[in-house]
Amino acid sequence: ADVHVVCDLQYSRATSNPTRWVLVVPNDSPIQTVKDLEGKRIAAEAIGIVEKYLEANGVNAEVEFSWGATEVKVPDLVDAIVDITETGSSLRANNLRIVDVLMESYPQFIAKKESWEDPWKRAKIERLAVLLRGALMARDMVGLKLNLPDTALEAVTLLLPSLRKPTIARLAQEGWVALETVLTELQVRELIPRLKELGAEGIIEYPLNKVIE
CATH class of the missing domain: 3.40.190.10 (Periplasmic binding protein-like II)
Structure with a gap:
């Protein structure tokens, strides 16, 4: 074609x-x-x-x-x-x-050659491709937020896989941090009980619409 x-x-x-x-x-x-x-x-x-x-x-x-x-x-x-x-x-x-x-x-995202050769249309197509890939990457992934004491931070970060490294922020309460990361649903099911054992609190799992690398 x-x-x-x-x-x-x-x-x-x-x-x-x-x-x-x-x-x-x-x-x-x-x-x-x-x-x-x-x-x-x-x-x-x-x-x-x-x-x-x-x-x-x-x-x-x-x-x-x-x-x-x-x-x-x-x-x-x-x-x-x-x-x-x-x-x-x-x-x-x-x-x-x-x-x-x-x-x-696999399914393929295709474009008419004349559309691909048009700079304006090509830019639109490439942006749509980014969104499609982002939606597919998010398909089996979730976000995870939790609070934990400083003393457990090293052990928890070693447990958590992530696209890069988890995001960590200090809380107003002395000696506590908030942590946020992205991982697969399968990983979450395995990790949440272990995180709780390490002292994590306020654990929130939430769906993702898109993950753009």
Whole structure:
């Protein structure tokens, strides 16, 4: 296509992992590699991708278009399928296993080349790209605020991962500081009980809309 790729947007429907096009067979299938597909039938929505993959591997197989519900077609209707997956959980739930990964991909933010070559439009597009990346980076992250005594500061800062270092400010109360940082939701769940044990008080977790590096 006559477009300019501004940036990759690293997200999928449920995670930040890439979407994968995978070759799938039932768990008890004798098919172990793409070479075992010689003369077999494969169902897929992305026929072009599958045909190029088979050609690259020197395999002749029949590829038929799937109108959806591809996972239920093996083994009764076809020998294998090529489907899109993110975590693989749906495949496992249907007693299927992945033989090979055809390709991985992320969504892309694209612009018409004529728009990208226009300085005014390009500036607008680049600003939008910054905001999109910032929103994606904030997707699994939260902010954390807390107060703690000076005596616990060193131990707490060693515990806390951060984009840089946590922000620390003196409180009006003698011997106390306020600390603020950014980290993932998973890290917060592990850290809050430990922070409390170290004497932290007024612990506040809050969502983030954007994180711009």
